[in-house]
Amino acid sequence: MGQVLVVRDKPCTPTPAGVPLLRLAAQTALLEAEALAEATGGPAREPRIALAVNADSMATWFTAVFAQLPGPLFDVRIEDQDHSARLLREGVVMGAVTTERTPVPGCRVTALGAMRYVPVASAAYLARHLPGGFTAEAAAQAPSLAWNRHDGLQDQLVRKVFRRDIARPVHYIPTPEGFGAGVRAGLGWGMYPEEIVDDDFRPVVDQHLDVPLYWQCWKLDSPLIGRLTEAVRSAAARLHR
Template sequence: MRDLGQRCGDVLGDGRVKRHEGLRISCRVIGRYRLGQLDAPAVASWLGLEYGCIAVGSPPKPGGNITDPWSNLGVVKLDSHQLAAFAAVIELGSFDAAAERLHVTPSAISQRIKALEQRVGQVLVVREKPCRATMAGVPLLRLAAQTEILEAEALAETAGGRTDRTRIAIAVNADSMATWFHTVFARLPAVLLDIRIEDQDHSARLLREGAVMGAVTTERTAVPGCRVQSLGVMRYVPVAAERYVREYLPDGFIAPAVATAPSLAWNRDDALQDNLVRQVFRRPIDRPVHHVPTAEGFGAAVRAGLGWGMYPEQLVTADFVRVVDAHLDVPLFWQSWKLDSAVVGAVGAAVRHAAAGLRSG
């Protein structure tokens, strides 16, 4: 938030604000956002709407009176306590855990979720273990998270910077964490981090679901409501232990040997090894595969001679043997909410600085 202390009033049709006594909001923020867009959810509440409620809908009619905004907007009013309960249930996976965080009873959480579902006319929570959001709940999950960040920044400015730390969720692939992303930590603002380890080909899904505010991803097309920035390229090379090569690839990385020699993969979504095989042989080859879903475990499996696998070139040491003279370059991008937030901007700047050592794309 900026310019908190200016008194503003009626919102005109083009998004400008006319002076009006009685409301304290940020003219600069309003000038950049449009009501009804989920990537600027807190604007409506800052316009002097009912405390604890957030507007999601169309912009006010030209000349509409902000002292009675609901009559102009024709929108659903969402209670902030219900949104907070919904977000906590999805993040923590259960009603009991959400109740403990919010210092209320599980029954109160259940009532808030039910009231929110009735309000929007949709089931928002799949009541499983763990609980997860329905497709209808995803926009509200994103709304709740963005509102929390913007409200925390506004409170920090009004309190002279003294406020609780904002929790920031980020999706990062394990190889980036092991090679360059950890240098982000020294440049972050005063936030509470929630790092989600996710394959780079699938981390954008967490952005779409509203579970994270930013993600290191291979997707160059921006997720709706997000901005995308290129970080660089991570190079992967096919490596194995020397004794593995002697046993399984004595004649080199040839198709008959590759079809029977065990290989490694992070998990069933890890396509790097398959892509390398297609690059070398111009066709896929079925192979026995070990799944080792940690960066440390993957490296240990290579050293133990369990199989060959694609490994970040930054982590390759003298005890690794290149099984073929080939490599894969994986372009990485930083996608984050398109939100006029100092915290979101600072996190993005820290990520870009940390990625400066990557190969250029």
């Protein structure tokens, strides 16, 4: 091909020219295994299922997918829902939960519903930082939490409430357990999945954000991908419509 396909690093990664070949190799391996199983009448040697899923989906509804597919081995990559489609483009995963409704080349899209987030904090945090309520002045001083620097939910909530951006102190905690523990400890306020809000949390303001989620997967005539997609759709039935 006259092009460099692999970056010799640890681990090795494909170059932009190598990405489509990596994706083709993975898709070919899947189709070959299923074709051989059909030809011989034996069980298919199912490859490892590589998926990109955001942490909040994994902590709530997505684990039901595994119960419906007890056979295959899974390789789940935790990735922000706004960036998980990148792993599809790179050929790293065969399916992703994402906020992108435009199909990645070579993939099909299924609308799943919306994950609802609400702004919460501890009672002690509200008494200390927001005694007069969630005003613009208080929001500029009161620390908030974010998953990482890609997490824009708190910024979206601020824009929804005040119709403008407000710079504020932010703590970054990149695990769902740590994020929830940070809220409980009074470290900051943050957007939390409504489904798992408990009595330790108090509402910061009477607002919410609905984040539409989509399932994108390889556009292949594959029984495994068909079963996987059906399992994802079934598990996502609990999301907001």
